[in-house]
Amino acid sequence: MSMIVCRDLVKTYRLGEMEVHALRGVSLTIDAGEFVAVMGASGSGKSTLMNILGCLDVPTSGTYVLEGTDVSTLGENRLAEIRNSKIGFVFQNFNLIPRTTALENVQLPLFYRGIPAHEQKALALRALERVGLADRQRHHPAQLSGGQQQRVAIARALVTNPSIILADEPTGNLDSQASREIMDTLTQLNREGITIILVTHEAEIAGCARRIITMKDGVILSDRDAGVAVARVVPQEAQV
Amino acid sequence: MNFLLMTVLVAFRVLSRNRMRSALTMLGIIIGVGAVIAMVSIGEGAKAAVQAQIASFGTNVITILPGAMTVSGVRSGHGGAVTLTAADMEELKKIPGVTYAGWARRDAMQVVHENKNWFTTVNGVTPSYLVIRSWSTVSGDFFTQTDMDSAAKVALLGNTVIMNLFEPGEDPVGATIRIKNMPFKVVGALAAKGYDTRGTDQDDVIFIPFATAERKIMGTKFLGSIGAGFLSAESPEQMAEIVEEVKRVLRQRHKLRPDQDDDFTIRNQLDTAKIQEGTSESMKLLLLAVASISLLVGGIGIMNILLVSVTERTREIGIRMAVGAKRRHILLQFLVEAVVLSAMGGLIGVGLGVAGAKAASNLAGWPTIISGDILVIAFGFSALVGIFFGLYPANKASRLNPIEALRYE
Numbered sequence: 001m002s003m004i005v006c007r008d009l010v011k012t013y014r015l016g017e018m019e020v021h022a023l024r025g026v027s028l029t030i031d032a033g034e035f036v037a038v039m040g041a042s043g044s045g046k047s048t049l050m051n052i053l054g055c056l057d058v059p060t061s062g063t064y065v066l067e068g069t070d071v072s073t074l075g076e077n078r079l080a081e082i083r084n085s086k087i088g089f090v091f092q093n094f095n096l097i098p099r100t101t102a103l104e105n106v107q108l109p110l111f112y113r114g115i116p117a118h119e120q121k122a123l124a125l126r127a128l129e130r131v132g133l134a135d136r137q138r139h140h141p142a143q144l145s146g147g148q149q150q151r152v153a154i155a156r157a158l159v160t161n162p163s164i165i166l167a168d169e170p171t172g173n174l175d176s177q178a179s180r181e182i183m184d185t186l187t188q189l190n191r192e193g194i195t196i197i198l199v200t201h202e203a204e205i206a207g208c209a210r211r212i213i214t215m216k217d218g219v220i221l222s223d224r225d226a227g228v229a230v231a232r233v234v235p236q237e238a239q240v
Numbered sequence: 241m242n243f244l245l246m247t248v249l250v251a252f253r254v255l256s257r258n259r260m261r262s263a264l265t266m267l268g269i270i271i272g273v274g275a276v277i278a279m280v281s282i283g284e285g286a287k288a289a290v291q292a293q294i295a296s297f298g299t300n301v302i303t304i305l306p307g308a309m310t311v312s313g314v315r316s317g318h319g320g321a322v323t324l325t326a327a328d329m330e331e332l333k334k335i336p337g338v339t340y341a342g343w344a345r346r347d348a349m350q351v352v353h354e355n356k357n358w359f360t361t362v363n364g365v366t367p368s369y370l371v372i373r374s375w376s377t378v379s380g381d382f383f384t385q386t387d388m389d390s391a392a393k394v395a396l397l398g399n400t401v402i403m404n405l406f407e408p409g410e411d412p413v414g415a416t417i418r419i420k421n422m423p424f425k426v427v428g429a430l431a432a433k434g435y436d437t438r439g440t441d442q443d444d445v446i447f448i449p450f451a452t453a454e455r456k457i458m459g460t461k462f463l464g465s466i467g468a469g470f471l472s473a474e475s476p477e478q479m480a481e482i483v484e485e486v487k488r489v490l491r492q493r494h495k496l497r498p499d500q501d502d503d504f505t506i507r508n509q510l511d512t513a514k515i516q517e518g519t520s521e522s523m524k525l526l527l528l529a530v531a532s533i534s535l536l537v538g539g540i541g542i543m544n545i546l547l548v549s550v551t552e553r554t555r556e557i558g559i560r561m562a563v564g565a566k567r568r569h570i571l572l573q574f575l576v577e578a579v580v581l582s583a584m585g586g587l588i589g590v591g592l593g594v595a596g597a598k599a600a601s602n603l604a605g606w607p608t609i610i611s612g613d614i615l616v617i618a619f620g621f622s623a624l625v626g627i628f629f630g631l632y633p634a635n636k637a638s639r640l641n642p643i644e645a646l647r648y649e
Binding site: 057077091109114117156160 | 242243246257555556558559560561562563564565566567569642643646
């Protein structure tokens with residue numbers, strides 16, 4: 001079954017007098033259990049696509065069906081509920097709430113789900129265990145390394161048992177050692193059956209994915225299996 | 241409920257992170273609420289003290305004073321007329337609603353007891369006068385109608401007079417004092433009343449029967465002429481009506497033509513009370529203004545700091561929205577923070593206000609009354625201020641675009 005079905009997604013921003021066409025008609029199908037990397041230079045529309053896939057934004061036109069629900073027409077509250085139940089976000093700059101413990105950060109999505117506090121804690125602890133940080137639950141983000149912070153963020157994305165995890169440049173702020181660990185974690189989660197969509201401009205990182213979509217100027221340039229894509233993309237990246 | 245409770249807990253944690261800032265933000269509310277409670281407590285205490293003074297005059301008392309008299313073009317001023325008489329008062333006693341009628345005349349005289357002497361006011365009064373003016377004795381008793389009828393030489397002494405004529409602890413009852421060289425037997429010592437609303441010592445006084453004063457001490461130019469008449473009404477509501485009736489009866493008895501002025505003046509105790517009420521009303525308005533201004537300033541302080549907080553925490557708001565917070569969740573979070581700030585400020589203010597009032601009564605000796613109502617009202621208002629001034633920043637936070645908020649540096 002297809003988890004994500006997008007048809008002719010168009011997103012147009014208006015910046016004063018100017019119209020910016022961020023997406024010019026993107027059609028895309030992603031099945032459950034896939035590990036997809038979206039690549040492209042800045043301004044290629046990949047961030048806009050991620051925002052729409054993550055239900056943070058709605059397309060100007062076109063449809064986006066997530067697990068059988070057309071989310072492109074939903075209101076803000078319904079979108080918030082879908083983000084809460086079906087989507088886990090992992091950001092480049094981790095986006096943990098400062099001066100709040102790792103456990104509480106992981107609990108945050110459950111907080112808005114309104115489940116009892118002790119259940120929140122139990123689930124959050126289990127999610128931290130899955131990323132190997134159960135012993136760091138009382139630490140604040142500032143007391144954790146970049147890699148650890150990102151793993152807390154992954155635990156937060158996991159805790160709601162989402163349909164997809166959207167990772168936007170998850171290794172962008174990490175050194176190569178930490179990057180490898182994060183990619184290992186994501187790969188492992190994908191093997192456990194979680195659908196992962198990864199935005200990156202690093203070919204090596206994209207190489208972890210099994211399918212690579214390359215975007216340019218708001219349209220999909222290529223959509224291939226990883227093996228082929230890596231070979232094609234590397235020289236392109238080298239030119240940048 | 242669960243969510244609200246946790247939001248409150250989060251708010252406490254957020255605010256405790258910036259203790260200094262939170263404390264300074266609350267300061268406006270603390271000072272406002274504290275000042276209002278201290279001032280209201282002192283005001284209520286002062287009001288109660290004044291009311292006690294007014295009550296010491298007697299309850300529902302109507303005073304009738306002889307008016308001015310013109311002799312060969314010379315106006316005498318209040319009390320100059322001799323036309324107000326005991327017979328008038330006997331007649332006024334018949335007006336419906338009048339419970340007692342008493343009268344008095346007074347003169348300042350030197351009084352002597354053994355080797356001590358004192359200059360005081362000697363009042364010739366009827367026994368009913370003592371009842372109307374709410375006098376009571378600490379030892380001995382009032383003189384009676386029999387004393388009055390026989391013009392007995394008996395006296396009641398006020399506390400100040402006792403202190404000046406007798407040794408401390410000495411019981412004056414049974415002793416003999418001399419007024420105008422005439423021996424008077426002391427039959428009672430009066431309970432102290434303190435100062436009246438005009439600051440006169442009410443206890444610097446001697447009471448003797450009216451008849452005794454008229455016939456043996458003061459003499460009279462006009463038989464039965466009195467210095468002042470007093471009526472007590474059954475209830476405050478009847479007083480205005482009685483005053484009208486007194487006027488009618490006296491004008492008739494004194495045979496005044498319609499074009500002539502009254503030869504008497506009527507003073508209604510209610511008027512005094514009304515003036516007092518008016519004073520405390522304007523005091524209340526003043527307090528209200530002070531409270532409103534300080535709560536307004538405090539509220540603006542809260543709004544200001546919350547706006548800063550919203551800006552500082554833009555990214556946090558974005559994160560919360562990304563993981564599923566709805567706009568109302570964000571709105572509630574900041575609103576709760578505002579209310580926690582203002583309510584805590586209110587609570588501390590209440591504490592400080594009560595402490596201030598206690599200090600005023602203990603250190604400065606001012607009478608204070610702390611009423612539970614004002615504490616609840618002040619606290620409630622401070623919480624309302626939080627809601628009112630928290631709405632704008634909270635609304636601003638909830639209107640943020642999650643994508644932009646997440647990118648905010």
